[in-house]
Amino acid sequence: MSVDEQPAANRSYKLNALFFRRLYTLSAPYWCRREAWKAWAIMAMLLSSAAAFSLVGGYISNLVADSTNALVAKQSIYWRIMIWMTFVGLMQTLALQVTSWFSAWLLLDWRKWMTNHLLNAYMHNRTYYEIEKDGFIDNPDQRLQEEVPSVCQTVIGVPQFILSSLMTIAVQASIIVQVSPGMFWAVVIYAGVNTLVSMWLYNPTIRQSWDLTVAQARMRTGLMHLRDNAETIAFYRGENSERKGLHQRLRDVAKVKMTMIFYGIRMSVVNQVMGLIFSLLPIFFVVPLYFSGKVAYGSIDQVGAAAAMVLSGLSVISNFIPTMTSTMPSVVRLSEIQEKFNQLNDTRGTQKAAHIRHREGETVVLEQVDVATPGGEQQLVRNLSLRVAEGQHTLIAGQTGVGKSSLLRAIAGLWRRGEGEIQLPPYQQLMFIPQKPYMILTDLRSQLLYPEPAESAEDARIQQAFVRLGRPDFLAKQGGLDCIKDWRKVLSLGEQQLVAFARILLRQPRYVFLDEATSAMDVETERQAYRALGEANITCISVGHRETLMQFHPQKLHLLAHGEWRLTQHRDEAAQSADADSFNLQARAV
Numbered sequence: 085m086s087v088d089e090q091p092a093a094n095r096s097y098k099l100n101a102l103f104f105r106r107l108y109t110l111s112a113p114y115w116c117r118r119e120a121w122k123a124w125a126i127m128a129m130l131l132s133s134a135a136a137f138s139l140v141g142g143y144i145s146n147l148v149a150d151s152t153n154a155l156v157a158k159q160s161i162y163w164r165i166m167i168w169m170t171f172v173g174l175m176q177t178l179a180l181q182v183t184s185w186f187s188a189w190l191l192l193d194w195r196k197w198m199t200n201h202l203l204n205a206y207m208h209n210r211t212y213y214e215i216e217k218d219g220f221i222d223n224p225d226q227r228l229q230e231e232v233p234s235v236c237q238t239v240i241g242v243p244q245f246i247l248s249s250l251m252t253i254a255v256q257a258s259i260i261v262q263v264s265p266g267m268f269w270a271v272v273i274y275a276g277v278n279t280l281v282s283m284w285l286y287n288p289t290i291r292q293s294w295d296l297t298v299a300q301a302r303m304r305t306g307l308m309h310l311r312d313n314a315e316t317i318a319f320y321r322g323e324n325s326e327r328k329g330l331h332q333r334l335r336d337v338a339k340v341k342m343t344m345i346f347y348g349i350r351m352s353v354v355n356q357v358m359g360l361i362f363s364l365l366p367i368f369f370v371v372p373l374y375f376s377g378k379v380a381y382g383s384i385d386q387v388g389a390a391a392a393m394v395l396s397g398l399s400v401i402s403n404f405i406p407t408m409t410s411t412m413p414s415v416v417r418l419s420e421i422q423e424k425f426n427q428l429n430d431t432r433g434t435q436k437a438a439h440i441r442h443r444e445g446e447t448v449v450l451e452q453v454d455v456a457t458p459g460g461e462q463q464l465v466r467n468l469s470l471r472v473a474e475g476q477h478t479l480i481a482g483q484t485g486v487g488k489s490s491l492l493r494a495i496a497g498l499w500r501r502g503e504g505e506i507q508l509p510p511y512q513q514l515m516f517i518p519q520k521p522y523m524i525l526t527d528l529r530s531q532l533l534y535p536e537p538a539e540s541a542e543d544a545r546i547q548q549a550f551v552r553l554g555r556p557d558f559l560a561k562q563g564g565l566d567c568i569k570d571w572r573k574v575l576s577l578g579e580q581q582l583v584a585f586a587r588i589l590l591r592q593p594r595y596v597f598l599d600e601a602t603s604a605m606d607v608e609t610e611r612q613a614y615r616a617l618g619e620a621n622i623t624c625i626s627v628g629h630r631e632t633l634m635q636f637h638p639q640k641l642h643l644l645a646h647g648e649w650r651l652t653q654h655r656d657e658a659a660q661s662a663d664a665d666s667f668n669l670q671a672r673a674v
């Protein structure tokens with residue numbers, strides 16, 4: 085079962101206190117900042133204009149009644165009323181455009197701020213890595229990109245809609261109550277029934293919206309996987325298997341969509357019936373009053389229009405539930421990631437006693453270190469004590485899957501589960517080269533200086549690095565330092581590893597940890613690469629299987645099954661190596 089297929093067992097699909105608390109937690113950081121006054125000012129302006137529009141609506145309703153009465157009585161004042169009504173309508177449209185602009189600005193500002201805020205938390209203290217490692221949070225990229233606008237839109241829109249609807253209902257209901265108190269009470273009862281029906285109707289849609297969001301995210305992940313592994317899949321001719329997987333994901337999306345369509349039809353029928361009942365109310369309550377001569381003809385139109393506005397106000401209020409329902413998956417998905425950020429921050433603070441501890445020092449020292457996998461499934465290393473003095477190049481070897489890369493992860497502080505203490509020099513004096521070469525989509529200069537910012541003054545040093553690696557023509561062959569390509573695809577695996585070595589030479593750390601960093605290089609290039617590191621006084625701690633690596637590493641840590649280990653010194657063998665004369669590291673070997 086892939087990460088994005090994990091069951092959502094503990095998720096709440098209810099519109100309950102937890103949901104509103106999460107909505108508040110997501111919104112508060114933006115609205116409670118010191119600079120939030122601008123957002124509050126715009127929000128106040130939007131709310132006041134929503135209230136003003138409702139009052140204008142009541143005024144127009146009175147004008148409609150006056151114009152109808154003037155028309156029935158054939159009075160010339162009718163024309164003046166119509167001109168005035170047109171003018172008021174135009175002003176209202178203009179004001180609406182202005183408020184829409186402010187509303188859009190506020191939405192964009194909040195969205196930008198919230199995305200930045202979450203991104204900072206995501207990048208802080210390598211949280212992105214912890215989240216991938218943990219696997220509970222599916223598609224964090226999609227959560228950060230797509231869920232934020234939905235949450236912001238709801239929080240900005242709902243108060244305006246609610247206020248404007250309540251005002252509209254109050255204004256129009258006061259008109260109705262003057263004409264027919266019976267009609268007024270019928271509207272109140274209708275409102276209650278309508279809200280209950282809405283709650284009953286919309287509860288299942290919460291789960292449906294959630295399922296759709298997850299199914300769409302899975303579809304997207306499947307397509308991304310195909311794109312990222314295009315070459316490997318093409319070599320395997322794995323199209324059929326991939327297509328099968330993607331079709332299944334598409335079927336899942338379609339299934340949820342179909343459920344939603346059928347349910348939507350049911351909801352629409354119920355809503356239409358409710359609307360029909362509402363439209364009959366004026367006929368029952370106002371027309372008899374007109375027949376008995378108690379109200380003017382214009383009142384029928386006025387109360388009809390008022391009832392329609394009350395209905396639309398009520399539908400906004402009762403739509404509060406569906407609006408919240410459709411936002412719920414976004415709120416839950418964003419809250420989950422935010423809660424994960426907080427949880428990771430909290431556990432970092434309390435981890436010290438139960439996890440591998442790190443301290444700063446001159447050299448690399450491991451003291452009685454136990455390493456386990458993050459979930460505690462395997463104990464990979466037990467009670468390891470190791471000292472790597474400067475120049476004491478060390479090779480970590482052992483069977484496939486025994487835990488060599490994991491030991492490097494623990495040293496780098498990526499994995500913390502276990503015991504013991506690790507001393508490391510300051511991180512600026514260290515470099516870790518992972519098993520998979522990392523290439524970014526940029527020019528070759530930035531590639532080589534990653535993660536430092538690129539500066540053109542470095543050009544001569546970069547060329548010098550490749551001379552030391554025995555590849556003086558590398559830069560020219562690749563089109564020069566300014567050339568931009570998809571280096572992951574263009575460079576061979578061995579060349580990508582050469583780039584990693586050039587990065588080391590340019591950064592000049594005191595210690596470098598290499599995880600099978602020469603596995604794709606030929607033996608001669610590997611020899612040159614290690615020689616260059618030795619000449620630069622960089623101490624290597626390498627993981628690898630190749631016999632040839634032995635000659636560069638006088639100290640060998642052999643990881644064995646069940647967390648056992650053996651430390652041996654190979655000074656003599658190294659001295660006998662054919663390359664020994666040319667590899668000056670041996671002079672400093674222990």
Ligand SMILES: Nc1ncnc2c1ncn2[C@@H]1O[C@H](COP(=O)(O)OP(=O)(O)OP(=O)(O)O)[C@@H](O)[C@H]1O
Binds near residue numbers: 217462484490
């Ligand atoms: N995130 C993880 N969660 C749980 N187990 C993991 C995780 N990553 C690796 N493992 C397991 O830990 C064990 C050690 O993995 P590791 O990558 O350290 O092996 P290795 O010795 O470097 O292997 P190789 O020589 O093939 O690179 C393996 O059994 C692997 O399945």
